Amino acid sequence: MQERNIARTAIRPRTLKKTVCALPSFARDRFGLGSGNRKLYELGMSEPKVPAVREDQHGDSTGSSDRLHVRTFVTGEFATNCFIFWKVPDAVCVVDPGAEPESMLTFLKKRNITVAAYLLTHGHMDHIGALASMASVAPAPCFIHEEDSTWTFTSPNSWEPFYPEPVRPTVPVLPIPPGNKISKGGMQITVLHTPGHTGGSVCYVVADSMICFSGDTLFAGSVGRTDLPGGDPVRMRQSLASLCKLENNLRVYPGHGPVTSIGREKIENPYLAGL
Numbered sequence: 001m002q003e004r005n006i007a008r009t010a011i012r013p014r015t016l017k018k019t020v021c022a023l024p025s026f027a028r029d030r031f032g033l034g035s036g037n038r039k040l041y042e043l044g045m046s047e048p049k050v051p052a053v054r055e056d057q058h059g060d061s062t063g064s065s066d067r068l069h070v071r072t073f074v075t076g077e078f079a080t081n082c083f084i085f086w087k088v089p090d091a092v093c094v095v096d097p098g099a100e101p102e103s104m105l106t107f108l109k110k111r112n113i114t115v116a117a118y119l120l121t122h123g124h125m126d127h128i129g130a131l132a133s134m135a136s137v138a139p140a141p142c143f144i145h146e147e148d149s150t151w152t153f154t155s156p157n158s159w160e161p162f163y164p165e166p167v168r169p170t171v172p173v174l175p176i177p178p179g180n181k182i183s184k185g186g187m188q189i190t191v192l193h194t195p196g197h198t199g200g201s202v203c204y205v206v207a208d209s210m211i212c213f214s215g216d217t218l219f220a221g222s223v224g225r226t227d228l229p230g231g232d233p234v235r236m237r238q239s240l241a242s243l244c245k246l247e248n249n250l251r252v253y254p255g256h257g258p259v260t261s262i263g264r265e266k267i268e269n270p271y272l273a274g275l
């Protein structure tokens with residue numbers, strides 16, 4: 001029963017009210033516009049409210065004066081969270097540039113910021129749709145797990161009418177390095193392989209700043225669906241169990257919806273019950 005619930009959990013597109021009636025049933029199923037959301041409402045949860053742009057700062061547990069900045073951009077039809085984070089503005093990381101590259105590029109230009117790396121939590125089109133256009137203006141290597149890189153930049157990953165066929169960026173597309181560590185801009189980023197939503201789903205953890213970018217593995221009050229190609233409810237349970245072992249005050253920036261923490265999700269998220 002628990003596994004079936006995970007498979008049905010879905011995100012709620014920003015334009016659901018406008019589009020749900022116009023979409024045929026197969027599209028509602030594919031994009032998770034149907035029963036999964038009703039399930040959330042049955043559980044007493046409301047549609048996440050996230051400002052279109054926000055910026056947070058996090059102290060460093062090492063006592064360094066460097067603060068880690070996280071800028072959130074909510075983009076595209078599925079209200080995907082795209083993040084730009086940095087300690088030093090000449091080497092920022094971009095997580096999941098999903099859509100609307102203009103707003104992120106304008107932000108980079110205004111602050112005279114240089115991109116050091118693009119970090120993809122997984123390959124779904126709503127998380128990579130703006131990568132090629134952003135990287136053509138602000139080139140930097142792109143990291144994605146090998147289990148997802150095989151299909152990410154192929155036509156089956158297009159989600160018409162919302163996202164056309166993905167364009168492969170001209171910058172290097174790299175696998176997660178051995179040791180699962182990425183070092184950029186004075187930040188040590190640990191990559192956790194958390195399959196389930198897709199085979200190559202990962203979470204990026206900046207441990208000394210106590211933040212985690214969880215992609216579509218863990219949301220506030222919910223988890224990513226596992227019924228799309230590459231999804232696996234058993235692997236998802238294992239991944240969620242591994243996330244439960246992280247520190248309670250680790251702040252979680254999900255791929256959709258508001259910021260949360262591991263401790264809060266362990267208490268409030270029904271999909272973590274018993275893990």
Ligand SMILES: [Fe+2]
Nearest residue numbers: 122124197216
């Ligand atoms: Fe996804």
